[in-house]
Amino acid sequence: MIQNIPVYDICSLSDIRQDDLLVSRFAPYLDSHKKLFFPHKHSFYHLVLFTEGSGSHTIDFESFTVKPGQIYFMIPGQVHSWHFKGFTDGYIINFSEAFIQSFILQPGYLHNFSFFSGSLQDAVIDLPKESFEIVRSILENILIEVVKPAVAGSDMVRLLMLQLFIHINRLNANPDVSIKPTYNQTLLKNYQNLIEQHYADIKLPKDYAELLYITPNHLNAVCKDLVGLSAGELIRNRTLLEAKRMLVNPGLSISEIALKLNFSDNSYFTKFFKKAEGINPEEFRKQALKH
Structure with a gap:
């Protein structure tokens, strides 16, 4: 049993810290961080898309069934643990708010997305097949930008992440509701x-x-x-x-x-x-x- 619940920052999960960002395929990330099966907290924003696997993951004491095509989002401070069955793979992005905010003039921009509100009913999403392919393609392009750095690579990663967020946000958006909140x-x-x-x-x-x-x-x-x-x-x-x-x-x-x-x-x-x-x-x- 762990003696204290760990709080991980991006630096503690990677030998290389680049612009408050960590991007990886999920299987090798999981293999490198066995302790993450125990309850832990993040000091950063976190998302995972599952492409293979089964079992469960728990966010703030609510358990969710792992399934291919599922994406989940977490905000700093939430408690998290995993219990996978067999081989599990996908994509993972850990990032700080500063990584996105440095690119966006609007303060608190991430708070516009319901899946970053801390509400679990909005944070775990089973993607329709067409959206799954779109999101997977975006994540693959992000991974390429990180693995093979090019000119303005960090900005391209930010653009791709914003494309991903906006695409997913539109899935549950009601077209009859004004964009401006009441x-x-x-x-x-x-x-x-x-x-x-x-x-x-x-x-x-x-x-x-x-x-x-x-x-x-x-x-x-x-x-x-x-x-x-x-x-x-x-x-x-x-x-x-x-x-x-x-x-x-x-x-x-x-x-x-x-x-x-x-x-x-x-x-x-x-x-x-x-x-x-x-x-x-x-x-x-x-x-x-x-x-």
Whole structure:
């Protein structure tokens, strides 16, 4: 059993660090990084297209079946592990936000893509056959640019990656919906961004509503209308996710986790966790670290 959950950066996964980017066929990458079968975090963005293989992979404690034609995306901080059966291959790209941002003037450009939102229902995609061939061709061209560097090679890689992102983003886009988000959609996104920044120290929807210059009732109505959850549930769900991420680190005690998440005491944290998960934090930890 691992003693501390590792957090990998691109440099730690490659002998050569080029512009905050790592591109590889998946089989040799997997063969070189056996420890990635255990739960771990990334400090970078990460995508994999499977072309062969079976088994499962887990992102933030939700398990997905591996299948050829599946692509998944991850953002920094998510907890991940693999459990493959037999030979598995495909393509992998690890990259920093700076790698793309240096090419795009629009701040936070990656956040425009739903598969980089952290929502798992958008992050794991089974590609239709035609799209699979398109995406595979793009990834093959990216690999060629990395293996055989040419003039402006990094910029060509960026262009190809943007082509891939835009193609996949269009798969689920509703042509009847305006490209420009509505006021309520923007409001929800701003609320989610605030939760991401403050879930540990701001616990009440009314305090977020004040930051957004709206009433708590308005905030709650927007959340229920767009995602089917109350404003309070979104805060609790994010707190619960971070608790799970911390619990797979055996180096942190339950009391330390409760303190980091600003619970008044250990028993209150345990009660919160058990109400949401049906088991206490220690039981969750044992299950998550069992291999």
